[in-house]
Amino acid sequence: MSSPSMSAPERLGPPRGARIEVSDVYQYFASPGKEPVLAVDTTSLVIEPGEFVCFVGPSGCGKTTVLNQIAGLVKPTGGTVTLDGKTAKEGRPDVGYLLARDGLLPWRTALGNVMLPMELRGTPRAEAEHRAAGMLETVGLGKFLHSYPSQLSHGMRQRTALSRTLVVEPTTILMDEPFSALDAETRLRLQGVFLKLWEHHRSSVCFVTHDLSEAIVMADRILVFGARPGKIIADYRINLERPRNVLELQENDQYHHYFQEIWSVLRKELAAA
Numbered sequence: 001m002s003s004p005s006m007s008a009p010e011r012l013g014p015p016r017g018a019r020i021e022v023s024d025v026y027q028y029f030a031s032p033g034k035e036p037v038l039a040v041d042t043t044s045l046v047i048e049p050g051e052f053v054c055f056v057g058p059s060g061c062g063k064t065t066v067l068n069q070i071a072g073l074v075k076p077t078g079g080t081v082t083l084d085g086k087t088a089k090e091g092r093p094d095v096g097y098l099l100a101r102d103g104l105l106p107w108r109t110a111l112g113n114v115m116l117p118m119e120l121r122g123t124p125r126a127e128a129e130h131r132a133a134g135m136l137e138t139v140g141l142g143k144f145l146h147s148y149p150s151q152l153s154h155g156m157r158q159r160t161a162l163s164r165t166l167v168v169e170p171t172t173i174l175m176d177e178p179f180s181a182l183d184a185e186t187r188l189r190l191q192g193v194f195l196k197l198w199e200h201h202r203s204s205v206c207f208v209t210h211d212l213s214e215a216i217v218m219a220d221r222i223l224v225f226g227a228r229p230g231k232i233i234a235d236y237r238i239n240l241e242r243p244r245n246v247l248e249l250q251e252n253d254q255y256h257h258y259f260q261e262i263w264s265v266l267r268k269e270l271a272a273a
C-alpha cells in the first residue's frame with residue numbers, strides 16, 4: 001500500500017474496495033456427541049465498495065463467524081457470501097485479515113515480516129524491500145526495520161502486523177479485534193494510523209470490536225449483533241465528518257450522542273447474553 005503523504009492536505013481517496021454481499025447465511029457448528037449449535041441465524045448484509053463497517057455485540061454472538069465466512073475460512077451452512085460477485089474463498093490475495101495476536105514470524109525482522117506477503121506473490125526483492133520499508137516508515141517504525149518481534153513492544157508488533165496486511169493493498173480488509181490487546185493510549189494511536197491509511201486507500205473494511213467508542217470513531221456503519229443465536233438487530237450510519245481525528249472526536253458532541261444511542265441497544269443484548 002503506497003503511503004499517504006503526511007504533509008499533503010488531508011482528503012479522502014476514491015473508494016477502491018470490493019462489494020461484499022452476505023445473503024441469508026446461517027451457521028451451525030457440530031461438536032461430537034452434542035446437538036449442533038446455531039451460531040448465526042439467518043443474516044444478510046451488504047458492505048458497499050470502500051465502506052468501513054464495524055460489528056459489535058455480545059461475546060459468542062457470531063461476529064467472528066460472519067467475518068470468517070467473508071474470508072472464506074468458514075463455509076456457511078446455508079446462504080451465500082460474495083466479494084464483487086465471486087463466492088468467498090480462502091486465500092484470496094485481495095483480502096487481508098488481521099487478528100488481535102500479531103502472528104509475526106519471530107525469526108524475521110520487522111522488515112522481513114512485512115516483505116513476506118510480497119515474497120509469496122513473487123514481487124522482486126528490491127521492490128518488496130522498498131515498499132515494506134515505506135510502509136513501516138508510515139506507521140512510525142522507520143527506526144526499527146531490522147528489529148526482531150521479541151525486541152518490539154506490543155504496539156510496535158501490531159503496527160508491524162498492520163503493515164504486513166496493508167502493504168499488498170487488499171481491496172477487502174477483515175479485522176478481528178485488532179487493537180484489543182493494546183493499552184488505551186497505543187490503541188488510540190493505532191486507530192489514528194489505520195484511519196489515515198484507510199481514508200487514503202478506501203478498501204472495504206469489516207472490523208469486529210467489543211469497544212463501541214472504537215467502532216464510532218472508525219466506522220461508516222455499525223452493525224449490532226443480538227445475543228445468541230447471532231443475528232444483526234440494528235444498523236447505524238455514523239455521519240461524522242471525514243477525515244476524522246481520533247483524539248478530537250473524544251470531545252465531539254455528536255460522537256457522544258451516537259454512543260448513548262447505540263449503547264442503549266447494545267446494553268440490553270449484553271445483559272441477555
Ligand SMILES: Nc1ncnc2c1ncn2[C@@H]1O[C@H](COP(=O)(O)OP(=O)(O)OP(=O)(O)O)[C@@H](O)[C@H]1O
Binds near residue numbers: 029060064065
Ligand atoms: N469451529 C467451531 N466449532 C464449534 N462451535 C463454534 C466454532 N466457532 C464458533 N463456535 C461457536 O459459535 C458461536 C459464535 O462464535 P463467534 O466466535 O463467531 O462469536 P463472537 O461474537 O465473535 O464472540 P467473541 O466476541 O467472544 O469473539 C459461539 O457459541 C462459539 O462457541
